[in-house]
Amino acid sequence: MTETPRPQRADAVRNRRALLSAAADEFAERGLDASIADIARRAGVGKGTVFRHFATKDDLLAAIVIDRMDALNAEGERLLREEPDAGVALRGFLAAAAEQRQQRDLSFLQQAGDLSPEVTAVRTRMYDTIDKLVDHAHESGAVRKDVTGTDVILLMCAPNYVVSYVPNAPPDLWRRYLAIIFDGLRPEGAQPLPHPPPATTA
């Protein structure tokens, strides 16, 4: 039943990879409204080629988002499996998220809404992983009980956001703000939170 969809031509796979990489760079430098023309030029191909590989600009963006979220989720699952200290695991995940986004300024990723069912799927998977990390951290007492997985998802991107307003920020300044926020998550001396958590994000 499975069709044999004639493998892609060599130049096509090469160009697709170049395009993905150029797009990530370009989005990183100019934000979400980097132009397709610039991306094409950076990848050394014509504009038409971009649309041959990705039907719309959003599809191109979705491909990048899926790639990164998948990698991040994999790291989360690895920590879940291999790191016995639940607090260290959660913090390690948050660090990985911040690092990935800092490496090439990928903060634009956050602005990407629901681009496609695939994006929604990989995001849901990642949210599940985060929920598990937070549950374990609750059980081990590393994180205050009134903080939910959704809270952590929301706070996850805050260090990068904060750092993005520092011109020429050193590449690991985010560690400072992650530390402050993580301290806010710890149970010691925590004040009761003034507002119920939001429902889980769809």
Next chain:
Amino acid sequence: MTETPRPQRADAVRNRRALLSAAADEFAERGLDASIADIARRAGVGKGTVFRHFATKDDLLAAIVIDRMDALNAEGERLLREEPDAGVALRGFLAAAAEQRQQRDLSFLQQAGDLSPEVTAVRTRMYDTIDKLVDHAHESGAVRKDVTGTDVILLMCAPNYVVSYVPNAPPDLWRRYLAIIFDGLRPEGAQPLPHPPPATTA
């Protein structure tokens, strides 16, 4: 020496006010790329009128930014004068900042860079006020010593940022995240910070 620059006509001041209000609303709803044409329509004037009052779109934005930052700074100075508990004062200021930005979604304000010397001036004034609030909080022991004024400036907008990813968020959800972050600023049980603070933002 002071010239007497013939006061503005009545319709001019009326339209200017309408324009500022319409622009704030429009920017709040559509972000920074709300179009001048839409703003003009909302204010009930022609497009040409917008440019009569504000030479460029950036000038219009700058006028709004100055307005809001000035108000916020005034509140900060009031707290400095009237609130004896330095911890309460700092927290009150952060709450005022979050509230102002939430009220009409003004998160776009953060994205506004250096639009004009006036913006830079009012921003510098506000930063001074924040520095004083933080200094007092240090002295009274309400805030950990290794957190600087610049840190607070950077973290100030994080609650709004976080909430902006919750669809149909209740209007004071920001309080939850301000509480978490503020807990991270308190000296009790704080872990040493892993990275030096950035230099004061110009």
Next chain:
DNA sequence: GGAGAAAGTGACCGAGCGGTCCGTTTAGTG
């Protein structure tokens, strides 16, 4: 109420965008 300056208006311009289309090039195959 009338003169003149100030303010308002919307058609218009040029630039840049995402996306299309078709003639051309090129990788794979027997």
Next chain:
DNA sequence: CACTAAACGGACCGCTCGGTCACTTTCTCC
């Protein structure tokens, strides 16, 4: 090597945007 389908390229289209300008309307003051 020759042939074909896949992939490429870039001129082109329609649209929207910020900003301009010549003309009209409205306020203000005597």
